[in-house]
Amino acid sequence: NGVRFEVRRYDAAKYAAISSEGRTYDQVIGELVRKLLTYIGGNNEQGEAMGIAFPIIITVYPRNDGIFSRRLVVGIQIPIAYQQDPPAPTDSAIRIEERPGMTVYALYVPVKSVLNLICTEHYIW
Numbered sequence: 001n002g003v004r005f006e007v008r009r010y011d012a013a014k015y016a017a018i019s020s021e022g023r024t025y026d027q028v029i030g031e032l033v034r035k036l037l038t039y040i041g042g043n044n045e046q047g048e049a050m051g052i053a054f055p056i057i058i059t060v061y062p063r064n065d066g067i068f069s070r071r072l073v074v075g076i077q078i079p080i081a082y083q084q085d086p087p088a089p090t091d092s093a094i095r096i097e098e099r100p101g102m103t104v105y106a107l108y109v110p111v112k113s114v115l116n117l118i119c120t121e122h123y124i125w
Contacts, residue, residue, distance in 0.1 A: 005105050010055065012101045014083050015075035018094050022070050025060060032074040039094050040076060044087035050079045
């Protein structure tokens with residue numbers, strides 16, 4: 001059928017997370033990801049740039065009728081060197097949360113990056 005996907009397993013870890021309710025995915029996703037990347041990049045109480053962080057996991061919640069709601073949560077895994085004691089966010093919308101290990105099915109599709117960089121292909125989940 002031409003659908004390509006990859007099964008990925010992530011261990012339990014701390015994530016920086018931010019959520020939105022009411023606006024559509026397209027209206028809010030860039031803003032949420034940007035806030036998390038800014039936190040990882042040093043906009044935190046310690047002023048600590050933490051380096052490269054992945055994965056970024058976007059959760060969109062369905063309504064009871066199966067249609068996607070306007071509620072979503074974006075999380076980025078805190079880099080390993082900061083897992084024990086992550087810097088505190090300065091943005092009150094960002095929270096640090098413990099997430100259990102998870103299996104993710106990543107679909108392989110051509111998309112435009114939320115950072116306005118054009119990518120030919122990458123995985124989304």
